[in-house]
Structure formats: C-alpha cells, structure tokens
Amino acid sequence: MYKDSFPFFKHQENPYHYLDSAATTQKPQSVISAIEDYYLKYNANPHSSAAAQELLDQSRIKTAEFLHAEKQGVVFTKNATEGLNIIAHALSGRLGSQDEILVTELEHHSNFLPWQAIASQTGAKLVIAKTDKFGDLVTDDWLSKLNQKTKIVALSAVSNVTGSANDLNMLIKEAHRKNCLVVIDAAQATGHQLINVHQLDCDFLAFSGHKMYGPLGVGILYIRPEIAKELNPLYLGGGMVGIVSDNNSSWALPPERFEAGTIDSAAVFGLTKAIDFIKSIGIETIIQHESKLINLAKERLSKHPEITLYSSARSKTGQSVLSFNLNSVHPHDLAFVLNQKGIIVRSGDHCAQPLMKALGIPGTVRLSVGIYNEPEDIQSLDGAVSEAIDLFANRKTTFS
C-alpha cells in the first residue's frame, strides 16, 4: 500500500523486493520534492541569509519535537557515524587511565571504533559486554561490568544484524546510578520505534536521516543541553566560533558549536519531510506493520532446516531486521543468488565484526524491512531461498 508513495518502485529497472532498509531506506515523493523545492525556492547560505537561517531554525524545532528534545540539544551532522565521533572526541578530555568505557559486542563499528580510539588515546579501558547466541545483550554480564570506574556507556538501541532491541530505560537508569554518561546509537531505531530522549534520559543520541526515509547527508546528534556547554567541538571553522584571536579562540554556544562549516540545508529540509511522513503514518502503525513482516519471515525461514536464523529471542514487536545463513554457504554467495532473483538483501559482517566473532561466523545474510514492504516481499524471499537451497544442495561451498 505504501509502495505507491515511493517513486523508486515505479522504475521498471529497480528491484521490487527491496529488503535492505537497514542500509538505507527508499525515499517518499514528499522528501524527494522537498530537496527540489529547497533549491528552487529557498537556496541561500544560512550564514548569510535570514530566510535560509529561519528555515534551518524551523527544521531544528521540528526535529526537536520529533525527539521530544529541547531545540538547543539538536545538532545537525552528516550521519550517525559523524555524531558518534563528535561525542567520542568531546568526551575524551574527561577520561584517564583509571577509567572505563562500556560498550557491547553488538555495536556497529561506528559505535565501537570511536570508543576504542579514545580508549587508546587516553589510557582508559574499553570493556565489552557479551551477547548470547541470538545476538541479544547478556544483561547480567553488562550489569556486572558496569562499575565505579565506568565513565561512559555506549549502546545501540537496536542491533543492525539481529534486530535485538535493548531495554534502554533499564540500562540507562543503571548507568546513571553509577554516574556514567550514556551515548545511544539509534541508527536502527529511529523511524521504527518511538524515540523520546526526555523519557529515555540519555545524554547523547545519534542517528542518520537516510535510514528513516530522509535524504543522505544529514544526521542528528542529540546532546543534553546542560552537558553540551562543557564540551569541545571536533570540527573547527566557520559558524562555530565566539571570538577568534591569534592564539586562542572561544566557541559559539551549542548546538552551533558542533556544526562547523555550511550545513546541507536541503538535506535537513528533506529530513523534516521524512519526519512528517513518519508522523502521518504513525509510529504505532509502523511498528505493527514491520513486526508482522518480520514474524512472517521468521516463520517462513525457520521451516527450512538448512537455514540458521540470527534473530533476537527478545523482540516480539518492534523488530525490523533479522539475519540468516544457509548451511555453510557463504552469505555473499547466497545474497548473490537472492539478488539475481530480484530480492535485495545485504550480506557480510554488516560493520559488526565483534558480533560476528561472538557468533562464530564470518557474516550473515540480512533482511530488513520498511513501511513499503508487504507480505509478498517476504513470500518472494522465501521462494527464492527455497530455490537457493536446491541450487546449493549439490555444490560444495564453504565459509572459509
């Protein structure tokens, strides 16, 4: 039903069964039109035009409402990765060799490598909480690793491999009890579940617009305003300064402090239309729709004894991602066959090598859904998987 709102699916050459929304979603017409509108009607540099500045300001207010955040807490970035790097850099000054940073095995590299890097710069210890065979965080292990030395907790809202959703409310509360700062990677959560930073009570939260029906090139970093004033920016340049003198300079107040250079205002404007699109459907409807599809995929795929599912044992609703493998067939080989049958899935380690190591596999095939998917996409995937099982039955392919 919603496929009609997405021009991508009207192009004959494009695959109809797009099951790779976790990598990037397709864009509704309203978002595509907004980019064109921006350049037709509004284009000017916000640093020099009051009207362009006003548009940016309105976009910030709308984004803040979407997150239930204060306007000053919303920083425009390029993507989730940039937001997480900005925060890791900003917090590095608070760390010393006695301190610990707690991450988990299920993190995307974007929420793992920046912490590994600042741990090595500062002498702090990177502590990694374990996942189980479903890719779910082992809560007891996480809790046992949270201690007085832990200064930063960095955590995904949802795994991009197994769709496992963490119990953020409980984990954030526990982290704050130990006076830790909490960074949430919400790249796979926004657009799939309600994000309310006020209620979550997190200190930082990052995501990408392009994974929630918005354009490429814009992301959001939420920084709790009380903390933001104490933090130093990663990028230096135009638009983020107070006073510049020969030997030292002062920074503008947040959020501009973290927005050096000219922002991609067209993408920001497009993101606000993606927010409108999500609101017009309603997050509850999205959750119900996607859950039905993922449950159907679990039901269908688990009927094949040759298939191993890597899917959260926890999430009954609100899951939009799951992974699988076919015996010892390399995931790239299986994905290649599925892609040839017009089913777009992703294969590999999904930028989550620590999780692959924990699961003891080199990679998976991942399917991920968006509001435009329908049961027929899953049925077609299942049909293509059956054909692939037959195809590979007599061939010897292995992981190594």
Ligand SMILES: Cc1ncc(COP(=O)(O)O)c(C=O)c1O
């Ligand atoms: C959980 C998670 N975090 C971070 C990212 C990084 O997103 P981006 O490449 O848009 O910065 C991704 C991308 O797949 C992701 O799935």
